[in-house]
Amino acid sequence: MERKQHKVIFLDRDGVINKDPASINKYSYVTKWEEFRFLPGAKRAIKKLADAGYAIYVISNQAGIAKGYFTLKALKSITENMLREIEKSRGKITRVFYCPHRDEDNCGCRKPNVGLFEKALKGGDIDFKRTFFIGDKIMDVQAGRAIGCRTILVLCGKESLRNKKNWKLKPDHVKRDLLDAVDWILKKRGKV
Ligand SMILES: [Mg+2]
Numbered sequence: 001m002e003r004k005q006h007k008v009i010f011l012d013r014d015g016v017i018n019k020d021p022a023s024i025n026k027y028s029y030v031t032k033w034e035e036f037r038f039l040p041g042a043k044r045a046i047k048k049l050a051d052a053g054y055a056i057y058v059i060s061n062q063a064g065i066a067k068g069y070f071t072l073k074a075l076k077s078i079t080e081n082m083l084r085e086i087e088k089s090r091g092k093i094t095r096v097f098y099c100p101h102r103d104e105d106n107c108g109c110r111k112p113n114v115g116l117f118e119k120a121l122k123g124g125d126i127d128f129k130r131t132f133f134i135g136d137k138i139m140d141v142q143a144g145r146a147i148g149c150r151t152i153l154v155l156c157g158k159e160s161l162r163n164k165k166n167w168k169l170k171p172d173h174v175k176r177d178l179l180d181a182v183d184w185i186l187k188k189r190g191k192v
């Protein structure tokens, strides 16, 4: 019998769910809840995924912690607020996984490493080939590919098509934003 869980989706956070913080403060990280701005359509997209029965895992690098720009406590508060707002709009994120390290820490969880994906799936078994990772950087595409996911690059964050010639990797799909990506996935796959 098929035991694999098909309905999992991985999302990057900054530039996918919320506005890329580079334009919000000098740190280029969301350092407090007041700096977290949902991107248009993001909450609706998450609700659609939840309605369709997907478990959503957020996989996010937050090196601003290692750099001392904000604390784990601040990050926890940002996350609680984010999840509360998402639940208010009847969406649901199953779990959020962060890497608080920076490059020099050589950890296994900072994307493009796959430690956070493995942590998210601990005890579970999914068919990666049928699972998407949606991110806004080519580094996300790299991470998704390393774990064997299909990758969607959204253009509502760091990347633009103008820079396409410099992309080290080609994403499997490119979509305008999270809602565009989710509508495409649900249409493609049907809702059951
Ligand atoms: Mg991002």
Ligand SMILES: [Zn+2]
Binding pocket: 099, 100, 101, 107, 108, 109, 110
């Ligand atoms: Zn890490």
